[in-house]
Amino acid sequence: MKEISMHILDIAMNSIKAGASLLEIEITDSEKDNLVKIAIKDNGAGMSEETLKKVTDPFFTTRTTRKVGLGLPMLKGSCERCNGKLEIDSQLGVGTTVLCWFERNNIDRAPMGNMGDTIMTIINSMENCELIYTHGTDRGNFVLNTEEIKNMLDCSSLNDGEVLLWIKDFINENISELSIN
Numbered sequence: 001m002k003e004i005s006m007h008i009l010d011i012a013m014n015s016i017k018a019g020a021s022l023l024e025i026e027i028t029d030s031e032k033d034n035l036v037k038i039a040i041k042d043n044g045a046g047m048s049e050e051t052l053k054k055v056t057d058p059f060f061t062t063r064t065t066r067k068v069g070l071g072l073p074m075l076k077g078s079c080e081r082c083n084g085k086l087e088i089d090s091q092l093g094v095g096t097t098v099l100c101w102f103e104r105n106n107i108d109r110a111p112m113g114n115m116g117d118t119i120m121t122i123i124n125s126m127e128n129c130e131l132i133y134t135h136g137t138d139r140g141n142f143v144l145n146t147e148e149i150k151n152m153l154d155c156s157s158l159n160d161g162e163v164l165l166w167i168k169d170f171i172n173e174n175i176s177e178l179s180i181n
């Protein structure tokens with residue numbers, strides 16, 4: 001079973017590859033609503049209607065190194081096994097939003113995984129792109145905005161080992177405070 005954070009990494013990498021300058025990742029983890037919901041929004045190249053129709057088919061990819069793109073079909077499968085769904089909204093030249101959800105208490109629902117690691121990896125892969133990451137539970141919301149962190153640290157890039165490790169710990173500490181367990 002693939003952790004949800006690993007799926008998020010896959011989908012965010014698509015946004016980075018699509019040349020996004022703004023990436024928004026929003027997680028809602030609600031025991032009350034028995035729902036884990038993920039929204040990943042970018043302002044990258046977007047997809048044509050034709051591509052959009054094909055992307056949840058595992059035999060479609062615009063990759064040239066191998067034939068099968070698996071990121072979106074795997075996430076779709078994971079959601080549908082948990083009475084959830086995956087929806088994609090995309091427009092060429094405008095951007096893409098991937099929205100998906102899982103039934104939280106479903107026996108097949110994968111654990112969240114390590115979001116600190118995942119966000120650190122995403123930030124390290126971004127160039128000229130800002131990230132707004134929101135993580136909400138029944139207890140409250142945590143928001144991380146790379147533009148704000150850059151202003152706070154007075155630096156133009158966060159691609160520095162120490163800064164990345166600090167961000168990872170900062171995220172994991174905040175999420176564990178918001179978690180229900």
Ligand SMILES: Nc1ncnc2c1ncn2[C@@H]1O[C@H](COP(=O)(O)OP(=O)(O)OP(=O)(O)O)[C@@H](O)[C@H]1O
Nearest residue numbers: 014015018046055061062063069070071072073096
């Ligand atoms: N955010 C996005 N913006 C623009 N195009 C996208 C986006 N996400 C997916 N696509 C298109 O959909 C295709 C399929 O994506 P998917 O993640 O399923 O596979 P992949 O990225 O090609 O390969 P893999 O994820 O297995 O490395 C991509 O090749 C790309 O053409």
Ligand SMILES: [Mg+2]
Nearest residue numbers: 010014071072
């Ligand atoms: Mg992909």
